[in-house]
Amino acid sequence: MTQPFPFAAIVGQEAMKQAMVLTAVDPGIGGVLVFGDRGTGKSTAVRALAALLPPITAVEGCPVNSARPDDCPDWAHVTSRKLVSRPTPVIDLPLGVTEDRVVGALDIERALTRGEKAFEPGLLARANRGYLYIDEVNLLEDHIVDLLLDVAQSGENVVEREGLSIRHAARFVLVGSGNPEEGELRPQLLDRFGLSVEVASPRDIDTRVEVIKRRDAYENDREAFLKKWLKGDAALRKAILAARVALPGLKTPNTVLHDCAALCIALGSDGLRGELTLLRTARALAAFEGAAVVGRAHLRAVAAMALSHRLRRDPLDEAGSGARVARVLAEVLP
Incomplete structure (x- = not known):
């Protein structure tokens, strides 16, 4: 394989x-x-x-x-x-x-x-x-x-x-x-x-060149390339395992729950799945980063990925869903 x-x-x-x-x-x-x-x-x-x-x-x-x-x-x-x-x-x-x-x-x-x-x-x-x-x-x-x-x-x-x-x-x-x-x-x-x-495809030359170099190295000398990045994957795996252990003991203040609800109301997302997913994702991020308490910064970091696909379409708003989430974030969670 x-x-x-x-x-x-x-x-x-x-x-x-x-x-x-x-x-x-x-x-x-x-x-x-x-x-x-x-x-x-x-x-x-x-x-x-x-x-x-x-x-x-x-x-x-x-x-x-x-x-x-x-x-x-x-x-x-x-x-x-x-x-x-x-x-x-x-x-x-x-x-x-x-x-x-x-x-x-x-x-x-x-x-x-x-x-x-x-x-x-x-x-x-x-x-x-x-x-x-x-x-x-x-x-x-x-x-x-x-x-x-x-x-x-x-x-x-x-x-x-x-x-x-x-x-x-x-x-x-x-x-x-x-x-x-x-x-x-x-x-x-x-x-x-x-x-x-x-x-999206990267727009700057340096990033595209780096993609080409790494893929070329992987294709030409796979064993050496995998060995080079073995430590990086191992460190990520260790961080994931540590976050899983820390997740149950993470503290979630009521202010964070309030922020979740306020943000979803302002965005007009249907149902309560948005709040629940936003909270779980923010908790996972906090655990991964080694924080003891979930904060507003964690909500802001994951709001777009947790909520952008749950928004109703607004024919009068030409901005994409990600831009709408960013705009409401600035208003509700400054």
């Missing part, structure tokens, strides 16, 4: 990298949507994230990466109670994928050769406790979008077909990327992403 490009070696795109790191600190944030031009490192960052993430502990032989033997589904017939370390799963969901491939289906081979009804797990089973990555997410077929919405809401995959009645845990961080020029994302799925960031 080819070792992916190191996460620490990615040039620029700080908002995208920060969003992905924060979802690694707290997967409950709810995923990342990355929209931008082709060739801006969206897919590279997701592949790099797989190598960066700390491993998980799972039951040996469990197809859904269960953390405890008692959590293994009955249909899997897992007999081992041994816990093993596995890389955090990062599973690709390709365009044109069938529903059976996503949710799982009857194992035809066992049905024909042994006459047994057995379940063959799908991509959602493999993605449990990990990441599900969808490139060109805005081009995903509607029936797959509906399926993902149901599973993302319940955290459970339910398959009722061909005489099978199967359930298993399916909790994953959804990461989507796409080009907005090729189509918009359905609002229902858009709202399921905790964070959204926009990426």
Whole structure:
């Protein structure tokens, strides 16, 4: 298996990298949507994230990466109670994928050769406790979008077909990327992403030259390049693990809760998901930075990525959603 490009070696795109790191600190944030031009490192960052993430502990032989033997589904017939370390799963969901491939289906081979009804797990089973990555997410077929919405809401995959009645845990961080020029994302799925960031091609020559140099070094002498950036990825991984430990003990003053509500009211975001996501993201950032208390600075730093995709469209306002968030931030949280 080819070792992916190191996460620490990615040039620029700080908002995208920060969003992905924060979802690694707290997967409950709810995923990342990355929209931008082709060739801006969206897919590279997701592949790099797989190598960066700390491993998980799972039951040996469990197809859904269960953390405890008692959590293994009955249909899997897992007999081992041994816990093993596995890389955090990062599973690709390709365009044109069938529903059976996503949710799982009857194992035809066992049905024909042994006459047994057995379940063959799908991509959602493999993605449990990990990441599900969808490139060109805005081009995903509607029936797959509906399926993902149901599973993302319940955290459970339910398959009722061909005489099978199967359930298993399916909790994953959804990461989507796409080009907005090729189509918009359905609002229902858009709202399921905790964070959204926009990426663009760098405009200065020095940055573009550095991108070319690093990619060229990776292609020509991969072993030496990976060795050079090994410490950078290891330091990031250590910081993520430390932030996970610190997160439960973080203090959140009532003033921060007030700021979350005031900002979302001023922006006119629908529902309360915006406040909840903003707070979780600010807490993850505070933990990652080693702070003991969540402050207004943390809210300001993550407000655009947590709220920009939740705004209602204003036909009289030509500014983009990110600019609107920045403008309201200056007014509400000076």
